[in-house]
Amino acid sequence: MPTVLITGANRGIGLEFTKQYAADGWKVIATARDPGKADALKAVPGVQVEALEVTDDASVAALAKKLAGTKIDVLLNNAGISGPRGFAIGEWDFKAWEEVLSVNAVAPLRVTQAFLPHVEASEKKQVVFISSRMASITLNGGGSAFYRSSKTALNMAVSCLALEVKDRGITCTVMHPGWVKTDMGGPGADITTNESVSGLRKVIGGLDISKTGKFFNYDGAEFPW
Numbered sequence: 001m002p003t004v005l006i007t008g009a010n011r012g013i014g015l016e017f018t019k020q021y022a023a024d025g026w027k028v029i030a031t032a033r034d035p036g037k038a039d040a041l042k043a044v045p046g047v048q049v050e051a052l053e054v055t056d057d058a059s060v061a062a063l064a065k066k067l068a069g070t071k072i073d074v075l076l077n078n079a080g081i082s083g084p085r086g087f088a089i090g091e092w093d094f095k096a097w098e099e100v101l102s103v104n105a106v107a108p109l110r111v112t113q114a115f116l117p118h119v120e121a122s123e124k125k126q127v128v129f130i131s132s133r134m135a136s137i138t139l140n141g142g143g144s145a146f147y148r149s150s151k152t153a154l155n156m157a158v159s160c161l162a163l164e165v166k167d168r169g170i171t172c173t174v175m176h177p178g179w180v181k182t183d184m185g186g187p188g189a190d191i192t193t194n195e196s197v198s199g200l201r202k203v204i205g206g207l208d209i210s211k212t213g214k215f216f217n218y219d220g221a222e223f224p225w
């Protein structure tokens with residue numbers, strides 16, 4: 001069975017990905033900042049739980065080294081933060097913005113660079129980045145500038161990466177999971193983690209190199225940039 005590595009797997013969408021792939025018999029390497037506190041994750045049978053702080057070079061390098069020789073069919077960059085919202089110009093908290101950019105835009109590429117050899121050695125060779133509809137400049141309705149800009153930056157970095165590694169057969173895509181009932185999405189969101197992840201897994205299952213560099217919704221529709 002294929003192998004998937006998931007970041008931010010201790011709650012929300014990442015935890016649901018872990019449950020669904022594990023139930024399907026995939027080998028799941030599920031990562032969390034603090035596995036000691038990841039009780040729900042550790043309760044999922046048959047999952048390999050590893051520590052990973054995606055903003056920390058040493059943490060990423062240590063896990064990549066530990067997993068040297070392990071083929072990763074799907075690298076799932078899921079970890080993210082919403083950061084503070086509601087700032088008017090003149091009040092922008094630049095430190096907070098830098099943190100959101102660091103987690104949402106820079107870290108997924110740090111993780112991907114470290115694990116590209118593991119992905120390239122696999123059969124499927126897929127890197128998936130959980131982005132957001134809020135990254136779309138076309139659909140921008142304003143507000144949440146830190147979060148929006150971090151995901152837009154992620155999208156452009158992935159677009160560049162996809163072009164760079166296409167000849168190596170590596171598929172890189174960004175995906176919107178829907179507005180999902182998690183700590184981030186809140187209880188009033190549109191869909192459950194089960195609906196979101198079931199849809200995303202179907203989209204991921206249908207990926208091939210012809211779809212590299214694209215932005216997908218969880219229902220498989222292409223998203224406007």
Ligand SMILES: NC(=O)c1ccc[n+]([C@@H]2O[C@H](COP(=O)([O-])OP(=O)(O)OC[C@H]3O[C@@H](n4cnc5c(N)ncnc54)[C@H](OP(=O)(O)O)[C@@H]3O)[C@@H](O)[C@H]2O)c1
Nearest residue numbers: 008012013033053054078079080132179180182183184185
């Ligand atoms: N929920 C939505 O409606 C929605 C919509 C669009 C896009 N998304 C995206 O979907 C992804 C998952 O969101 P979610 O709703 O599941 O959020 P969530 O419930 O808040 O979970 C976020 C996960 O990311 C982890 N994380 C945050 N910073 C990290 C770091 N520096 N290193 C490692 N892990 C880190 C968290 O770990 P800790 O528990 O240690 O904090 C947690 O496991 C995110 O990229 C988010 O932007 C969500």
